[in-house]
Amino acid sequence: MSTLKQSPIAYIRKDQDRGQDKKPLDYGMFVRIFSYTKPYASKRNILLGFVILRSIQLPILLWGIGAIINGPIYRHDVRGMFWAVGAFLAFTLFTQITFHYRQKLALELGELVIHDVRRDIFKHMMNMPMGFFSRTRLGRLISLITSDSEAVRNGIQSVVFVTMVQAGNMIIAAMLMFWYDWKMFLVVLAMAPIIWGLNRYFRQRLINAYREVQESFSRVTATVVESIKGMKIIQSYARQDLNSEIFRDLVYDHSTYNLRVTQAEATFLPLLEVNSQFFLSALLVYGGSRVLGHDMTLASFIYFFFLSGMFFSPIQVLAGQYQQALTAMAGAERLFKFLDSKPDWQDHGNVVKLDKVDGKIELKDVTFAYKPERNVLVDINFTAEPGQTVALVGATGSGKTTITNLITKFYLPSQGRVLIDGKDILEIETKSLRRHLGIVLQVNFLFTGTVMENILVGRPGATEEEAVEAARKIDCFDLIEALPDGFQTVVGESGAGLSLGQRQIICFSRAMLANPRIFVLDEATSSVDAITEERLQNALAKLLAGRTSFVVAHRLSTIRNADMVLVLEGGRIVERGNHRQLLKINGVYARLYREFMVAHEL
Numbered sequence: 264m265s266t267l268k269q270s271p272i273a274y275i276r277k278d279q280d281r282g283q284d285k286k287p288l289d290y291g292m293f294v295r296i297f298s299y300t301k302p303y304a305s306k307r308n309i310l311l312g313f314v315i316l317r318s319i320q321l322p323i324l325l326w327g328i329g330a331i332i333n334g335p336i337y338r339h340d341v342r343g344m345f346w347a348v349g350a351f352l353a354f355t356l357f358t359q360i361t362f363h364y365r366q367k368l369a370l371e372l373g374e375l376v377i378h379d380v381r382r383d384i385f386k387h388m389m390n391m392p393m394g395f396f397s398r399t400r401l402g403r404l405i406s407l408i409t410s411d412s413e414a415v416r417n418g419i420q421s422v423v424f425v426t427m428v429q430a431g432n433m434i435i436a437a438m439l440m441f442w443y444d445w446k447m448f449l450v451v452l453a454m455a456p457i458i459w460g461l462n463r464y465f466r467q468r469l470i471n472a473y474r475e476v477q478e479s480f481s482r483v484t485a486t487v488v489e490s491i492k493g494m495k496i497i498q499s500y501a502r503q504d505l506n507s508e509i510f511r512d513l514v515y516d517h518s519t520y521n522l523r524v525t526q527a528e529a530t531f532l533p534l535l536e537v538n539s540q541f542f543l544s545a546l547l548v549y550g551g552s553r554v555l556g557h558d559m560t561l562a563s564f565i566y567f568f569f570l571s572g573m574f575f576s577p578i579q580v581l582a583g584q585y586q587q588a589l590t591a592m593a594g595a596e597r598l599f600k601f602l603d604s605k606p607d608w609q610d611h612g613n614v615v616k617l618d619k620v621d622g623k624i625e626l627k628d629v630t631f632a633y634k635p636e637r638n639v640l641v642d643i644n645f646t647a648e649p650g651q652t653v654a655l656v657g658a659t660g661s662g663k664t665t666i667t668n669l670i671t672k673f674y675l676p677s678q679g680r681v682l683i684d685g686k687d688i689l690e691i692e693t694k695s696l697r698r699h700l701g702i703v704l705q706v707n708f709l710f711t712g713t714v715m716e717n718i719l720v721g722r723p724g725a726t727e728e729e730a731v732e733a734a735r736k737i738d739c740f741d742l743i744e745a746l747p748d749g750f751q752t753v754v755g756e757s758g759a760g761l762s763l764g765q766r767q768i769i770c771f772s773r774a775m776l777a778n779p780r781i782f783v784l785d786e787a788t789s790s791v792d793a794i795t796e797e798r799l800q801n802a803l804a805k806l807l808a809g810r811t812s813f814v815v816a817h818r819l820s821t822i823r824n825a826d827m828v829l830v831l832e833g834g835r836i837v838e839r840g841n842h843r844q845l846l847k848i849n850g851v852y853a854r855l856y857r858e859f860m861v862a863h864e865l
């Protein structure tokens with residue numbers, strides 16, 4: 264562990280994925296999970312029928328054995344015995360058929376429910392605003408869909424129905440015992456408080472342990488995700504050993520929690536078993552003395568013993584189920600907490616759809632902070648007329664991307680207003696606004712799929728011909744054709760297998776296909792070779808023509824051609840005007856420009 268202490272980012276905060284409230288788990292959660300079975304009510308009800316049938320069948324089987332001993336065997340009736348055993352076997356077959364359907368339907372129901380739960384979670388995720396994703400770790404979200412959902416599925420498929428069958432067995436066995444011999448039944452009942460006490464003691468320990476297990480697993484997932492995403496950095500800074508050590512630490516934690524669970528279980532279950540053996544012994548002594556005192560027949564005593572077996576054996580199964588129920592509830596708690604989390608903002612009720620857009624965009628007295636205590640933009644005022652190109656320049660961290668985030672409504676201004684064609688962005692339905700927006704991000708994003716599919720993302724419903732046409736319009740058709748399989752070239756995850764320039768061309772074609780009124784481009788700083796650069800500049804000029812465009816510009820040509828350049832410094836607009844006007848002022852922009860010229864040896 265010594266290397267861990269000396270290196271930066273050498274530990275993972277272990278309270279990161281902790282649930283905030285530690286309130287005890289409640290059964291309301293189960294009710295809520297079960298509300299997901301509503302669309303499948305008929306299947307669920309048939310299943311319940313099988314469950315009830317099975318909880319009656321098992322005691323009947325036992326009763327059958329008792330009746331055969333007490334009846335034909337007791338009377339030395341061989342023929343009767345064979346008939347009775349035949350009936351017993353037939354009933355057993357019936358029981359097994361019930362069992363088959365009980366299980367089949369439960370598995371199907373669980374699968375259906377978890378499908379819907381996963382669908383809801385994913386949908387909820389898709390509609391969360393950007394702020395949520397910058398706060399939440401990816402791995403946390405992944406474990407919602409994987410381990411937490413699995414736990415809930417198990418809860419539905421087995422816990423509830425197994426519990427019902429076993430509990431039914433217990434109740435029927437109890438009723439039969441009471442009916443046969445209530446005094447002996449009271450001996451059995453004396454066990455209840457002890458079981459209750461044991462249960463209570465282990466319950467709290469297990470709840471906490473299960474939560475720790477799931478939370479630590481979510482940290483393990485999160486770390487795997489982050490490490491794979493950052494593999495290049497890990498390997499280039501030779502952090503493999505260090506990261507492996509961090510990971511080992513997390514996995515070690517996870518196994519420690521798992522062991523804690525096992526330990527509690529391993530104490531709990533034997534204790535329960537010892538208890539039932541102890542009570543069976545007490546029953547032997549009490550019942551035995553009554554048989555010896557001719558107060559009870561041997562056959563009745565044997566029969567009673569069968570019943571008490573049926574009463575005791577579910578206890579262990581139920582205890583096991585109880586533990587699974589806790590895991591399921593811990594999972595459900597996290598799922599519902601996520602599903603209940605409200606987005607930071609949502610379109611309010613009376614927003615209007617944006618049909619036609621001229622493309623006038625104004626920011627009025629806009630102040631914005633990602634986190635309450637630190638303003639990232641202050642007093643931003645500007646107007647972009649329809650069709651104008653606005654270049655945003657400034658040092659890194661000055662707030663360029665943030666301005667585009669407000670125009671695209673990924674975030675809402677903390678103060679002030681963003682207006683499109685004079686309409687406050689708050690009054691416009693977000694979805695309809697985005698239909699008029701084309702966005703190319705600082706970090707290009709491509710989906711796994713072909714180049715063609717990636718371009719078609721730009722406008723749902725567009726044909727392949729239109730996609731090709733879009734590439735032609737920005738003069739990049741030949742560049743895409745030159746890829747190994749042309750438009751059908753398969754792109755790896757987030758664009759793997761393509762060069763930066765190629766990715767940018769695809770993103771430009773996608774934006775061209777969308778043909779938006781408003782276009783936002785966050786240029787990447789990374790440079791491409793001179794020839795590609797020229798092609799990209801041409802493509803860009805075509806893309807910008809005739810639309811209101813906001814470009815976070817690093818290319819001098821874009822800045823020179825812009826109608827308005829906004830120079831940002833520390834979240835404020837310090838200079839504005841076109842290239843020539845700004846050079847004349849000889850201020851911040853002129854300095855940036857000179858630095859740029861020196862850096863590029865122009």
Ligand SMILES: Nc1ncnc2c1ncn2[C@@H]1O[C@H](COP(=O)(O)OP(=O)(O)OP(=O)(O)O)[C@@H](O)[C@H]1O
Pocket residue numbers: 397633634639657658659660661662663664665666705
């Ligand atoms: N999601 C976020 N949460 C909190 N703070 C953020 C977030 N995104 C950006 N910031 C902060 O806001 C400030 C402005 O960031 P922004 O991304 O707008 O800079 P930029 O001008 O685009 O820089 P660059 O040229 O490096 O892309 C920075 O100080 C940054 O630390």
Ligand SMILES: [Mg+2]
Pocket residue numbers: 663664665705785815
């Ligand atoms: Mg940026």
